[in-house]
Amino acid sequence: MIDAHCHIDLFPNPEEIAKQCIDRQVTVVSVTTTPSAYKGTLALAKANPLIFTALGLHPQIAEQRHSELELFDDLAESVQWIGEVGLDGSPECLPTWRKQEAAFSHILQTCERLGGKIMSIHSRCAASSVIEKLSLHKDCGTAILHWFSGTKKEMESAIALGCWFSVGVPMIRTRKGRQLIESIPRSRILTESDGPFVQIDGLPSPPWIVDLASQELAALWRCDTVEVNQQLRLNFDSLRKTIG
Ligand code: MN
Numbered sequence: 001m002i003d004a005h006c007h008i009d010l011f012p013n014p015e016e017i018a019k020q021c022i023d024r025q026v027t028v029v030s031v032t033t034t035p036s037a038y039k040g041t042l043a044l045a046k047a048n049p050l051i052f053t054a055l056g057l058h059p060q061i062a063e064q065r066h067s068e069l070e071l072f073d074d075l076a077e078s079v080q081w082i083g084e085v086g087l088d089g090s091p092e093c094l095p096t097w098r099k100q101e102a103a104f105s106h107i108l109q110t111c112e113r114l115g116g117k118i119m120s121i122h123s124r125c126a127a128s129s130v131i132e133k134l135s136l137h138k139d140c141g142t143a144i145l146h147w148f149s150g151t152k153k154e155m156e157s158a159i160a161l162g163c164w165f166s167v168g169v170p171m172i173r174t175r176k177g178r179q180l181i182e183s184i185p186r187s188r189i190l191t192e193s194d195g196p197f198v199q200i201d202g203l204p205s206p207p208w209i210v211d212l213a214s215q216e217l218a219a220l221w222r223c224d225t226v227e228v229n230q231q232l233r234l235n236f237d238s239l240r241k242t243i244g
Helices: 014-023 035-044 066-076 094-113 127-136 152-160 175-182 207-221 225-240
Strands: 002-006 027-030 051-053 081-086 117-122 141-146 164-167 189-191
Touching: 002 141, 002 189, 002 207, 002 225, 014 035, 014 207, 035 051, 035 066, 066 094, 081 094, 081 141, 094 127, 127 141, 127 152, 152 175, 164 175, 175 207, 189 207, 189 225, 207 225
Parallel strands: 002 027, 027 051, 081 117, 117 141, 141 164, 164 189
Antiparallel strands: none
16 A cells, blocks of 8 residues: 555554554655754654655645755755645735745755655646746656646646656545546556645555445446556656656
């Protein structure tokens, strides 16, 4: 099982979640929302080689935590994974748009300067702006657009730019989401929980909810879950090789 975007640190019981990831053999990209959360979140991955901790600054708090960009740069030197970063153009986030853009550009520049990172990117109501920024920073690394909700045309530009996509149960369960997923090359897709923000049946989605995402992908791709899981494993391994 692969969970390419989970906020383990924001569950009420992060240690328990991390432990269960070992028991259940779930590979997790453990994203953070602030640079100051990185160290504590990294500690959750101690003795668990299946948890990859990512350094992030979520666009929804990019203005409030602008001063942490310095810490971001310091920590970025030693990390391979970046996330959650990006832009949010939804009405409630528009007032901070300029600061979001400044922070995201800064982050992409840092990634570029450090030779490229693997990045989990938020692009709600901001797909074209995110794609444009990525195209301005060609050497920033490999971008995974998490829970992509842009148009088909925007998705095609993202694919042409080399982006990857992480998809979760809520995306697969909408008609629009399924149509988008059908146009993603199978070699560039990963599953995600986005827990604990995503809730299914009233409960925060744990990383192993990706098993359900695999089953739903199998239905969409008209193949069995074993085949889907093999593809996802292959994808994750080749994703890691995109960064030297
Ligand atoms: Mn998230």
